[in-house]
Amino acid sequence: MASADKPINTDVPEKDVFALHFLQSLSNLRRQNTFNSPEKTNDRVKKIKKAAYVSMARAAGGTNRLWSRALLRRAAKENNKIVRFPRRKKRVTCLRRRSNRRDPVEEEEAERLRNLVPGGGGMGTSKLMEETAHYIKCLSMQVKVMQCLVDGLAPK
Amino acid sequence: MSGRRSRSRQVSGTSRISEEQINDLIIKLQQLLPELRDSRRSDKVSAARVLQETCNYIRNLHREVDDLSERLSELLANTDTAQAALIRSLLTL
Numbered sequence: 001m002a003s004a005d006k007p008i009n010t011d012v013p014e015k016d017v018f019a020l021h022f023l024q025s026l027s028n029l030r031r032q033n034t035f036n037s038p039e040k041t042n043d044r045v046k047k048i049k050k051a052a053y054v055s056m057a058r059a060a061g062g063t064n065r066l067w068s069r070a071l072l073r074r075a076a077k078e079n080n081k082i083v084r085f086p087r088r089k090k091r092v093t094c095l096r097r098r099s100n101r102r103d104p105v106e107e108e109e110a111e112r113l114r115n116l117v118p119g120g121g122g123m124g125t126s127k128l129m130e131e132t133a134h135y136i137k138c139l140s141m142q143v144k145v146m147q148c149l150v151d152g153l154a155p156k
Numbered sequence: 157m158s159g160r161r162s163r164s165r166q167v168s169g170t171s172r173i174s175e176e177q178i179n180d181l182i183i184k185l186q187q188l189l190p191e192l193r194d195s196r197r198s199d200k201v202s203a204a205r206v207l208q209e210t211c212n213y214i215r216n217l218h219r220e221v222d223d224l225s226e227r228l229s230e231l232l233a234n235t236d237t238a239q240a241a242l243i244r245s246l247l248t249l
Contacts, residue, residue, distance in 0.1 A: 008177075010184065026232070035232045044233065049225040109207035116214045129181035132210060136188050139217040146224035153231040 010133040012141060013059055019145045021059040025051035050075060056142040060134070067131045068138075070119025182206050189213050 026048070029035065034047055054075050057068035063085045073085070110128060114120035117132050186192045186206045191213065195201055 008181065008184070026228075030232075035229075041229065041233075045226050045229045048229050048232075049221060052221055052225060103202075103204055105204040106202075106207060109204050109211065112211050113207055113214075116211055116218075126178055126181055129178070129185055132214075133181070133184050133188060136185075136210070136214060136217070139214070139221070143217055143220045143224065146221065146228065150224055150227045150231060153228070 008130050010130060010137060012134060012137045013061075015141055015145060018056060018059045018138070018141045019148070021055035022052060022142070022145055022149075025055040050078075052142060052146060056138055060138045065131065065134060066123060066127065067118045067120070067135045074118065178203075185210055 029047055029051060034044055053071060057065075057071040057075075060068045063069045063072065069085060076082075110125055113132060114123065114128060117123075117128065117135050120128055120131070123131060182203045186195075186201060189206070189209045191209045192201055192206060
């Protein structure tokens with residue numbers, strides 16, 4: 001992987017990659033009998049939702065991206081699993097500071113964005129925007145994949 | 157390599173990120189937003205607006221994932237031939 005900060009790279013894998021990961025997660029759920037058991041509908045929905053986000057993070061490059069890394073870590077924590085991710089090369093990230101040259105409204109919006117993008121809390125502004133661009137692309141890809149599945153499964 | 161060198165040359169006090177770089181990113185983001193994608197370069201959208209629309213768009217996408225998860229949960233629980241249908245939809249992607 002290219003060093004994370006130089007050429008801004010927001011390329012994402014093909015849709016098939018997302019589809020494959022998601023189908024894999026779904027068939028895992030199926031194997032655990034998630035869909036047949038008299039489980040509460042709510043739990044089932046939650047599991048599918050989680051599968052959607054986790055498989056998206058895996059498809060998007062696993063631990064190489066800040067947002068997918070944060071997302072996977074959070075998911076693993078929910079499962080009470082201790083995970084050790086390969087260490088990232090320590091970079092000196094520019095400290096988040098209220099820079100006086102930027103518009104306060106802009107700062108406010110950036111702050112809201114930090115709450116929406118997984119792992120956003122620790123990112124500097126330019127990193128945040130790069131990760132956001134990548135995250136958006138992946139999310140819309142995932143939505144497309146899920147829509148295809150729903151369309152394919154719905155009775156004709 | 158050259159990137160590193162040029163970076164160390166930018167000795168700005170507040171931040172190492174150039175204004176230019178941020179602007180590039182803003183434009184990149186803007187192109188991803190259905191709401192702002194089509195605005196011409198001439199009518200420049202403010203960075204704050206782009207960030208605001210980005211937040212809205214992400215929220216919408218999250219909501220879509222929620223809805224689709226619900227739909228999928230129903231469909232997977234009720235369709236007998238879900239497996240077959242899964243494969244079918246995989247093939248038609």
